[in-house]
Amino acid sequence: MRWTRAAGRALLVAAVVLAGYAGFGVRSDAGAASAGRGPLTLVTAGDLTDYLPPLLDDWNDAHPGERVTLVELPDSADETRAQMISELRSGRDRFDVLNIDVAWTSEFAAAGWIAPLDRGRFPLDAFLRPVVDTATFDGRLYAVPYVTNAGLLYYRKDILDQEGEQPPRTWAELARQARTIAPKYGLDGYAGQFLPYEGLTVNVTEAVHSAGGSILRDDGAR
Numbered sequence: 001m002r003w004t005r006a007a008g009r010a011l012l013v014a015a016v017v018l019a020g021y022a023g024f025g026v027r028s029d030a031g032a033a034s035a036g037r038g039p040l041t042l043v044t045a046g047d048l049t050d051y052l053p054p055l056l057d058d059w060n061d062a063h064p065g066e067r068v069t070l071v072e073l074p075d076s077a078d079e080t081r082a083q084m085i086s087e088l089r090s091g092r093d094r095f096d097v098l099n100i101d102v103a104w105t106s107e108f109a110a111a112g113w114i115a116p117l118d119r120g121r122f123p124l125d126a127f128l129r130p131v132v133d134t135a136t137f138d139g140r141l142y143a144v145p146y147v148t149n150a151g152l153l154y155y156r157k158d159i160l161d162q163e164g165e166q167p168p169r170t171w172a173e174l175a176r177q178a179r180t181i182a183p184k185y186g187l188d189g190y191a192g193q194f195l196p197y198e199g200l201t202v203n204v205t206e207a208v209h210s211a212g213g214s215i216l217r218d219d220g221a222r
Contacts, residue, residue: 044099
């Protein structure tokens with residue numbers, strides 16, 4: 001039973017800002033941004049890790065003429081996407097560089113909201129191929145991987161050892177341990193993101209793939 005997703009959920013970022021909630025994509029009409037000239041505005045979902053501010057501080061200290069202003073939208077991916085789309089459709093120039101989810105690349109690129117990037121400017125061979133693919137639409141690169149992650153199964157080794165059990169390797173084993181062991185210790189058997197947003201889609205996809213199934217065919221059709 002496999003518990004990780006091959007590509008995971010990644011963030012993309014346009015490397016015009018950093019030499020590096022999927023990657024960053026540059027607005028298609030952001031002439032100054034695409035030319036590597038600032039100042040720039042980077043928009044992202046809520047930065048729960050506080051990773052970006054110190055990174056941008058370093059950039060701004062080294063590039064005073066191309067200072068980046070960080071705009072944080074809500075933590076919810078769906079709300080962030082909705083606000084980005086509202087701004088992009090309006091034609092306003094509030095954002096220059098977008099921190100987008102991998103699931104949005106094709107939508108934003110097809111709509112002409114983000115501009116393609118020159119592959120030769122980035123060390124793409126150093127990135128995981130499936131993650132780079134999420135930044136590609138119609139054969140062109142529209143974003144650069146910024147961070148990626150994968151789903152993992154965490155378990156209480158101390159409790160399993162006490163019960164003489166091994167970590168579950170099938171859904172049937174997980175269900176049995178959740179039903180027979182977890183209640184003894186006041187624990188729930190399985191936790192996931194079950195609200196009606198992309199987190200639920202992730203959990204369902206993990207379950208399907210770990211059982212040897214697939215949601216899409218190789219050609220992308222359902």
